[in-house]
Amino acid sequence: MAADAFDVAVVxxxxxxxxxxxxxxxxxxxVVVLDEGDRAVRASRGNFALVWxxxxxxxxPAYTSWTLRSSNAWAGFAQTLKEETxxxxxxxxxxxxxxxxxxxxxxxxxxxxxxxxxxxGAADYKAEMLDRAQVAKMVPAIGPxxxxxxxxxxxxxxxxxxxxxxxxxxxxxxxxxxxPSHRVESIFKEGGxxxxxxxxxxIRAAKVALAASNANMRLAPMVGLEAPxxxxxxxxxxTERLRPFLHHPVTTxxxxxxxxxxxxxxxxxxxxxxxLTIGVSAKEAERAVRMFPLLARAxxxxxxxxxxxxxxxxxxxYDQSESHPGAFTVCCHSGVTLAAxxxxxxAPMIARGALDGSLVAxxxxxxxxxxxxx
Amino acid sequence: xxxxxxxxxxxxxxxxDGRPIEARAGDTVAAALLAAGIGPCRTTPVxxxxxxxxxxxxxxxxxxxxxxxxxxxxxxxxxxHEGMKVETQQGKREAGR
Numbered sequence: 001m002a003a004d005a006f007d008v009a010v011v012x013x014x015x016x017x018x019x020x021x022x023x024x025x026x027x028x029x030x031v032v033v034l035d036e037g038d039r040a041v042r043a044s045r046g047n048f049a050l051v052w053x054x055x056x057x058x059x060x061p062a063y064t065s066w067t068l069r070s071s072n073a074w075a076g077f078a079q080t081l082k083e084e085t086x087x088x089x090x091x092x093x094x095x096x097x098x099x100x101x102x103x104x105x106x107x108x109x110x111x112x113x114x115x116x117x118x119x120x121g122a123a124d125y126k127a128e129m130l131d132r133a134q135v136a137k138m139v140p141a142i143g144p145x146x147x148x149x150x151x152x153x154x155x156x157x158x159x160x161x162x163x164x165x166x167x168x169x170x171x172x173x174x175x176x177x178x179x180p181s182h183r184v185e186s187i188f189k190e191g192g193x194x195x196x197x198x199x200x201x202x203i204r205a206a207k208v209a210l211a212a213s214n215a216n217m218r219l220a221p222m223v224g225l226e227a228p229x230x231x232x233x234x235x236x237x238x239t240e241r242l243r244p245f246l247h248h249p250v251t252t253x254x255x256x257x258x259x260x261x262x263x264x265x266x267x268x269x270x271x272x273x274x275x276l277t278i279g280v281s282a283k284e285a286e287r288a289v290r291m292f293p294l295l296a297r298a299x300x301x302x303x304x305x306x307x308x309x310x311x312x313x314x315x316x317x318y319d320q321s322e323s324h325p326g327a328f329t330v331c332c333h334s335g336v337t338l339a340a341x342x343x344x345x346x347a348p349m350i351a352r353g354a355l356d357g358s359l360v361a362x363x364x365x366x367x368x369x370x371x372x373x374x
Numbered sequence: 375x376x377x378x379x380x381x382x383x384x385x386x387x388x389x390x391d392g393r394p395i396e397a398r399a400g401d402t403v404a405a406a407l408l409a410a411g412i413g414p415c416r417t418t419p420v421x422x423x424x425x426x427x428x429x430x431x432x433x434x435x436x437x438x439x440x441x442x443x444x445x446x447x448x449x450x451x452x453x454x455h456e457g458m459k460v461e462t463q464q465g466k467r468e469a470g471r
Binding site for chain 2: 141240241242243244245258259261292293294295296297298299
């Protein structure tokens with residue numbers, strides 16, 4: 001085989017790409033990962049690191065099952081990564097909370113969970129509504145404004161920067177070829193193989209997995225696929241390291257294994273991750289202090305904004321091209337939560353050359369092909 | 375280890391973990407700690423490694439201490455005042471303090 005020819009070319013070296021690449025390498029594939037450089041817009045370095053189940057899947061019950069599957073596979077996934085790399089990604093699944101700061105918020109949450117639960121074919125993920133006293137029992141540090149919340153025992157979190165590093169270490173150990181600063185400009189099929197053109201050189205591969213997050217929108221049409229995306233911006237506020245006080249991750253606040261508190265409670269219609277909106281950071285910090293008043297004394301050590309990877313309807317997209325067999329999309333918002341699925345379920349499907357419809361048929365981008373009225 | 379070049383300023387009294395020390399007006403907290411022979415002023419939150427004032431110009435963040443109840447302040451950037459209460463920090467700070 002020529003030096004630049006591979007079984008699978010994975011486009012994108014973020015969490016989705018490297019999880020998929022690792023899974024493919026475990027299947028015995030010769031894999032290349034084509035990545036952008038250090039200045040890439042990279043959700044893998046800006047995300048909130050939840051492995052989150054509750055509230056996922058409203059409008060698409062298969063997404064609840066898919067998420068639950070990954071949550072259940074996560075402990076084994078983390079363990080295998082540790083065995084292969086010696087690195088601990090600090091996966092914990094203590095169960096997670098969503099907190100309400102008003103009766104209105106609490107009712108809205110209860111309605112969402114009820115609608116999720118009532119969907120035909122919805123997996124039972126054991127979410128329950130809690131009153132204030134029940135929440136206080138789990139997290140005594142809550143403030144007087146917390147009226148209650150919801151709890152799901154399958155929610156957890158990881159150290160996502162370490163996950164990113166660990167996956168890169170793991171693919172390196174499995175002889176995956178990682179090529180940074182190889183932004184894919186075009187992809188075409190010639191002589192029964194894919195050719196991926198970059199400014200540096202052309203790569204040939206029997207299969208292609210597009211894991212380039214929001215850039216899949218640009219790449220997918222080159223191989224007869226589509227990935228309608230709607231990126232949005234989120235901001236995160238990070239405190240100094242504090243002694244553990246929060247033993248359950250909350251939708252918008254979590255304390256990491258090393259004591260840092262991360263606060264992320266914002267959505268903005270922007271694709272500029274180079275700046276912050278101070279008013280937005282202030283608002284999320286203010287809500288965090290109402291949830292946990294002791295945070296008022298904590299020092300903030302950094303804030304950042306990052307671009308969320310988001311498909312148009314928020315659900316993942318997994319497809320194999322009909323016009324270009326061997327080309328796949330692996331595209332989703334939740335690159336952390338679904339990392340176990342991408343490594344252990346999606347990668348073997350790509351290695352076999354066929355997606356397993358019983359698991360991922362609902363995630364085809366064909367769902368976007370509905371008649372638009374009006 | 376450190377000796378003052380000249381006793382120019384007037385004496386200022388402060389406490390470090392409850393122990394009285396004497397500084398000079400115009401000292402930063404970091405200078406006062408070093409002049410009093412106090413080396414490590416904290417241990418790091420993750421590996422518990424000892425840290426002492428190092429760069430003395432606000433860059434390295436090694437000299438973090440609690441000053442008058444406010445945690446993780448840069449000792450090298452805060453001038454001493456009479457009656458100041460300085461506390462060294464052990465590992466992670468306690469939330470809410």
